[in-house]
Amino acid sequence: MENPDHPTPDLPGAPIGFVEFVALVAALMALGALGTDAMLPALPAIGEALGVADENSRQFVVSAFLGGFGVAHLVHGPLVDRFGRRRVLLWAIAGYVVASSAAAVAGSFTLLIAARLAGGATVAATRIATIALVRDCYHGRAMARVMSIAFMVFMIVPILAPSVGQLVLLFGNWRAIFWVMAGSAAALLVWVAIRLPETLRPEAALPIAPGRIVAGWRLTLTDRQSVGYTAAATLLTGALYGYLNSIQQIMFDVYHRPALLAAVFAGTAATMAAANLLNARFVMRLGTRRIAHGAVVVLAIVSGFHLLLAETGRDSLIAFGVLQALTMACFGLATSNFSAMAMANMGAIAGTASSVQGFISITAGVLIGAVIGQAFDGTTVPMIAGFMVVGILSLGAIALTERGRLFGA
Numbered sequence: 001m002e003n004p005d006h007p008t009p010d011l012p013g014a015p016i017g018f019v020e021f022v023a024l025v026a027a028l029m030a031l032g033a034l035g036t037d038a039m040l041p042a043l044p045a046i047g048e049a050l051g052v053a054d055e056n057s058r059q060f061v062v063s064a065f066l067g068g069f070g071v072a073h074l075v076h077g078p079l080v081d082r083f084g085r086r087r088v089l090l091w092a093i094a095g096y097v098v099a100s101s102a103a104a105v106a107g108s109f110t111l112l113i114a115a116r117l118a119g120g121a122t123v124a125a126t127r128i129a130t131i132a133l134v135r136d137c138y139h140g141r142a143m144a145r146v147m148s149i150a151f152m153v154f155m156i157v158p159i160l161a162p163s164v165g166q167l168v169l170l171f172g173n174w175r176a177i178f179w180v181m182a183g184s185a186a187a188l189l190v191w192v193a194i195r196l197p198e199t200l201r202p203e204a205a206l207p208i209a210p211g212r213i214v215a216g217w218r219l220t221l222t223d224r225q226s227v228g229y230t231a232a233a234t235l236l237t238g239a240l241y242g243y244l245n246s247i248q249q250i251m252f253d254v255y256h257r258p259a260l261l262a263a264v265f266a267g268t269a270a271t272m273a274a275a276n277l278l279n280a281r282f283v284m285r286l287g288t289r290r291i292a293h294g295a296v297v298v299l300a301i302v303s304g305f306h307l308l309l310a311e312t313g314r315d316s317l318i319a320f321g322v323l324q325a326l327t328m329a330c331f332g333l334a335t336s337n338f339s340a341m342a343m344a345n346m347g348a349i350a351g352t353a354s355s356v357q358g359f360i361s362i363t364a365g366v367l368i369g370a371v372i373g374q375a376f377d378g379t380t381v382p383m384i385a386g387f388m389v390v391g392i393l394s395l396g397a398i399a400l401t402e403r404g405r406l407f408g409a
Contacts, residue, residue: 015133015137015196015197015199016195016196016197020195021137022146024191024192024195024196025130025133025134025146027188027191028089028126028127028129028130028188028192029126029127029130031093031096031123031126031184031185031188032069032120032123032124032126032127033161034161034164034181034184035065035096035100035119035120035123035181036062036065036066036161036244037161037162037165037244037265038161038162038164038165038168038177038180038181039061039062039165039174039177040062040161040162040165040244040247040248040261040265041162041165041166041169041248041258041261041262042165042169042174042177043058043059043061043062043248044058044248044252045169045173045174046058046061046109046112046174049173049174050106050108050109050112051109052109055249055253056249056373056374056376059245059370059373059374060113061112061113061116062241062244062245063241063245063366063369063370063373064113064116064117064120065116065117065119065120066120066241066362066365066366066369067117067120067363067366068116068117068118068119068120068121068124069120069121069123069124069127069362070120070124070358070359070361070362070363070364070365070366071121071359071363072120072121072122072124072125073124073127073128073354073355073356073358073359073362073363074355074356074359075121075355076088076092076124076125076128076129076355077128077216077352077353077354077355077356077358078206078208078213078216078352078355079125079208080125080128080129080132080200080354080355081132081200081205081206081216081349081352082205082206082207082208083205084198084199084200084205085129085132085133085136085196085198085199085200086129086192086196086197086198086199087198088125088128088129089125089126089129089192089196090189090192090193091125092122092123092124092125092126092129093122093123093125093126093185093188093189093192094189095118095122096119096122096123096182096185097182097185097186097189098122099115099116099118099119099121099122100115100119100178100179100181100182100185101178101179101182102115102118103115103116103119103178104175104176104178104179104182105175119181123185124358124362127354127358128354128355128358131339131343131354131358132199132200132354133199133200134146135343135346135347135354136199136200137199142284145279145280145283145284161265162261162262162265162266163262163266164177164180165177165262166261166262168180204348206349206352213352216349216352216353216356217352217356219346219349219353220346220349220352220353220356220357221356223345223346224401225341225342225344225345225401226342226343226345226346226353226357227401228397228398228400228401228402229338229341229342229398229401230338230342230357230360230361231360231394231397231401232296232334232338232394232395232397232398232401233334233335233338233339233342233357233361234360234361234364234365234368235365235368235390235391235393235394235397236296236299236331236334236335236338236390236391236394237335237361237362237364237365237368237369238364238365238366238367238368238369238372238386238390239331239368239369239372239386239387239390239391240328240331240365240369241365241366241368241369241370241372241373242368242369242371242372242373242382242383242386242387243324243328243369243372243383243387244369244373245369245370245372245373245374245376246372246373246376246380246382246383247261247264247265247383248261249376250320250376250380250383251264253378254378254379254380255317255320257317260317264317264320264321264324267321267325268321268324268325268327268328269328270325271325271326271328271329271332272328272329272331272332273332274329275295275329275330275332275333276332276333276336278333279291279332279333279336279337283337288337288340288341289337289341289402289406289407290407291333291337292333292334292337292338292341292398293395293398293406293407294333294407295330295331295333295334295337296330296334296391296394296395296398297395298326298330299327299330299331299334299387299391300388300391300392300395302323302326302327302330303327303384303385303387303388303391304388305323306319306320306323306324306327306384306387306388307381307384307385307388309323310379310380310381310384311381315380320380327387334394342357343357368386368390371386372386
């Protein structure tokens with residue numbers, strides 16, 4: 001069994017220049033984030049244009065995209081292991097261009113939701129193939145370092161996406177946001193086609209056979225580290241999606257400062273980026289466990305304190321922004337290391353394992369996030385309570401995985 005905290009010496013490294021490789025990985029990861037976050041300022045306009053009066057129902061523009069993103073993981077994983085990372089990426093990104101264009105011309109809320117489902121399903125391949133191609137080249141702490149740097153660059157998109165959405169709305173309607181998504185995906189398609197070589201060795205390609213796929217699923221779901229850290233990541237992902245579902249209504253209806261949505265969102269995303277920069281700098285020295293476990297503990301404590309303020313009526317927009325930024329920083333530290341730890345023993349089936357782990361964490365996370373989002377009651381309490389609860393449960397999942405031995409290998 002591979003040691004999850006030490007890189008394997010014969011791994012090939014980045015197939016192109018390291019800086020470009022990290023930038024491309026970040027861009028691939030960011031494509032899905034742009035599809036989610038840029039829509040947040042446009043939800044009221046979409047609801048008005050397509051006759052959706054219930055504000056909570058407008059959240060389905062986000063949830064449908066994330067749902068398609070999660071379910072499609074089970075399809076893309078075997079494809080990535082059979083046909084390679086590059087070929088699947090090319091077809092999937094092209095499909096995302098078509099789906100985003102369909103959303104831009106949708107004439108009803110039902111058709112928009114269908115296009116969003118398709119968009120999420122196609123762009124899901126970028127996450128699976130990205131994790132698989134990084135795992136082809138790096139392992140353990142080295143993989144965590146690469147993912148942290150990529151995640152730091154990737155976080156520029158959540159920082160800018162709501163602002164991009166607001167900027168587009170100044171010059172056009174909400175449909176123009178989908179055209180921006182389609183154009184961004186087309187540009188990335190050209191980059192991948194020109195610069196990214198295949199990282200899956202021909203002899204490592206796995207056939208698409210039910211027995212082989214089921215065996216890969218079984219291995220992923222019986223490896224203690226894979227299951228435990230996937231469960232921990234799932235819980236935290238659910239809280240993140242609850243935040244995405246709730247933040248527009250919180251800024252509009254709780255604090256009555258819609259113009260500050262992009263600024264608050266950027267602040268929380270910036271702390272996540274800073275946290276991943278620190279992780280990339282120190283993970284080789286401190287190890288994935290020590291950083292990730294500590295981050296979850298701090299997340300639960302900060303969320304508990306924030307909930308106390310909210311319940312006693314002492315919360316404010318400044319307190320919300322600061323405490324939520326700290327919470328999201330802990331989320332970033334934890335989840336970037338969870339990915340590396342969950343994949344530590346999955347090198348031979350990287351695509352399949354990534355698909356199963358992604359399916360679980362995203363699909364279940366969408367459900368958790370939907371529960372949190374639909375619980376919105378005109379206050380910040382449901383969202384903050386969601387972070388505290390999943391933080392505690394995530395720490396419990398980690399403790400079970402490590403048999404009570406936290407903060408060290």
